[in-house]
Amino acid sequence: MTNIALNLYNTLTRKKAPFEPIDKDNVRLYVCGPTVYDFAHIGNARPVIVFDVLFRLLRHLYGVEHVTYVRNITDVDDKINARAAQQYPDVPLNEAIHTLTKGTTKQFHEDIAALGVLEPSQEPRATDHIDGMIEMTKVLIEKGHAYEAQGHVLFDVASDKNYGDLSNRSVDEMMAGARVEVADYKKNPMDFVLWKPSTGDEPGWDSPFGEGQGRGRPGWHLECSVMSRKLLGERFDIHGGGLDLIFPHHENEIAQSTCAHENEVMANVWMHNGYLQVEGEKMSKSQGNFITINELLKEWQGEELRFNMLRTHYRQPIDWTAKGLSETRRNLLRLQKNFKPLEGGVDAVELVADGQFLEALCDDLNVHQATSRLFEMQKKIARATGAEKEKLEQSFSASLTLIGFERLDLYSPFGAGEDTMEVKKTQLDEARKYAVTPMPGQDVKYALSKMEPEKLNQMIEDRLAARDAKDWANADRIRDELGALHIELHDGKDPDTGKVITRWDIKR
Numbered sequence: 001m002t003n004i005a006l007n008l009y010n011t012l013t014r015k016k017a018p019f020e021p022i023d024k025d026n027v028r029l030y031v032c033g034p035t036v037y038d039f040a041h042i043g044n045a046r047p048v049i050v051f052d053v054l055f056r057l058l059r060h061l062y063g064v065e066h067v068t069y070v071r072n073i074t075d076v077d078d079k080i081n082a083r084a085a086q087q088y089p090d091v092p093l094n095e096a097i098h099t100l101t102k103g104t105t106k107q108f109h110e111d112i113a114a115l116g117v118l119e120p121s122q123e124p125r126a127t128d129h130i131d132g133m134i135e136m137t138k139v140l141i142e143k144g145h146a147y148e149a150q151g152h153v154l155f156d157v158a159s160d161k162n163y164g165d166l167s168n169r170s171v172d173e174m175m176a177g178a179r180v181e182v183a184d185y186k187k188n189p190m191d192f193v194l195w196k197p198s199t200g201d202e203p204g205w206d207s208p209f210g211e212g213q214g215r216g217r218p219g220w221h222l223e224c225s226v227m228s229r230k231l232l233g234e235r236f237d238i239h240g241g242g243l244d245l246i247f248p249h250h251e252n253e254i255a256q257s258t259c260a261h262e263n264e265v266m267a268n269v270w271m272h273n274g275y276l277q278v279e280g281e282k283m284s285k286s287q288g289n290f291i292t293i294n295e296l297l298k299e300w301q302g303e304e305l306r307f308n309m310l311r312t313h314y315r316q317p318i319d320w321t322a323k324g325l326s327e328t329r330r331n332l333l334r335l336q337k338n339f340k341p342l343e344g345g346v347d348a349v350e351l352v353a354d355g356q357f358l359e360a361l362c363d364d365l366n367v368h369q370a371t372s373r374l375f376e377m378q379k380k381i382a383r384a385t386g387a388e389k390e391k392l393e394q395s396f397s398a399s400l401t402l403i404g405f406e407r408l409d410l411y412s413p414f415g416a417g418e419d420t421m422e423v424k425k426t427q428l429d430e431a432r433k434y435a436v437t438p439m440p441g442q443d444v445k446y447a448l449s450k451m452e453p454e455k456l457n458q459m460i461e462d463r464l465a466a467r468d469a470k471d472w473a474n475a476d477r478i479r480d481e482l483g484a485l486h487i488e489l490h491d492g493k494d495p496d497t498g499k500v501i502t503r504w505d506i507k508r
C-alpha cells in the first residue's frame, strides 16, 4: 500500500480526477476483449498492454487479492460466421464456428502471453452468457426501453434521456458521424439490435422473442452489459477499451445497463486508448500494412513490442515504426544492465518501487515519464557503491517489474530483427506497384532479381485463367516453372469479393 494518489482521465467527464474505488477490497475493471475470427493485429495489442499496466498498478496500490479484472472473448458475431463459412466450407456452420473460435482464441492467448500480459481474473466467453442476455432483453422490453419488430428486438434510443453522454454528442450528430444501419423495422435509425433472428444453420438459441420458435442470437453490445453485471455487479469502477469503441459500442453498453438496472451509472470511470497507425499510415488490409502480433513476434521479442507500445502515452495516437522498435531495442538493452529479478516476481513489487516512478505512473499512466525516471536512476546507480547501489538497483528492478518487465534479465534480442520493419516497408512499397500481393515477410527483392515482376504477374494470371478453364495441366506447369525459381504460389479467396486470388511467397 502506498500514499500516492492515482489520477485517471475519465472519458465520461472529460477530466482527470483522483480515482476512488467503490470498494477498496475489490477494485473492479472491465475491458472489451477480442472478437475471435482472425489473428490479432498490433492495434488489438494496444488495449491489452495498456490495461495490463493498469491492472498491475491497481494490484500494487490495493493489493494483489483486491482487484478483479474481466476481459471478455466475443465468440458470437456475424464476422465469425462469415469467416467460418469461408474457411471451412465443407462442414456444418456451427462446427466450423467452433473450430475457428477455438483456434483463434488459443492463438490470441499465445500472442499476448509473449507480450508479458497477465491473465485477467476472469475471461468470460459470450456464448456462455446467452441466458443472461435473453434475461436483460426481457427486462428492457418490460421497462419500455426495447421493442420487438420483425423477429428483432431493438433498443429504443429515444427512451433513454442520457443516450449520447459518453460521446458528448447529440443523437443527430451521432447519426451524421456514424454508419447507422437503416432498416424498415426500426422506429429510429439509431435504435440498435439486442436480439436478431437466426435462419438455416446460423448459430442460434431459443428465445421468447419473435414469432414462431424465436431462435436467434444477441447483438454485440449486449454481451458486455450482461457479463460485466454478472462478474462485477451493476456498478463497477473502471471500463476500458479502444477509442473506436466509444461510439456506438460503449454508448450502447451504458444505455442497456443503466436502463435495465435502477442505476444511473454503469462504470464510474471510462478509459480509452488512442489509435495505432503503422509507418504513418492507417492500418488496413487493403493498404497491405495490416501487421499481426504473431508476425511481429517472429522478428521481435515480446519485451520489445510491449515497451514500444508503452513509449507513447496511452491516450495519444501511436505511430508504430521500424525506427521506434530499433530505439526500443537499444533502450531495453540499456535498462537490462542494472536489472535483477526480484524474489517473488510480479507479486513482490510492493517492496520498493521508486517513488517518482510510481508518481508518474499514477498520473494517468504516464509510462513515458516513468521510464525517463529509470534512466535517471541508472545514472545514480553508476555513481553509487555498496549497499546504496544495491538499494537503488532493487528499486530500479521493482519499478520495471511493476510495468511488466519482471524477467528483463532473460531478454535477448534476435540478431536479425532490427531491420525487419524497414525491410517490410520497402517490400510493401515495391509490392504496391504490382497487382500481386506478397505474403507477409517474403523477400520481394530476391524474387524480383530472378524474375521481372510483370512476367511474374502475367504467369500468375495465366495460371488463374488456366484454372478457370479447368486446364489443370497448364496450371500445374506454370506452378512448377515458378517453383523451380523458388517462388511458391498460394491460392485463397478474397474475403470481400469471394474470387480466387493467388499470392506468392519465397520457398524456404
Ligand SMILES: [Zn+2]
Binding pocket: 031, 032, 033, 224, 249, 253
Ligand atoms: Zn464491450
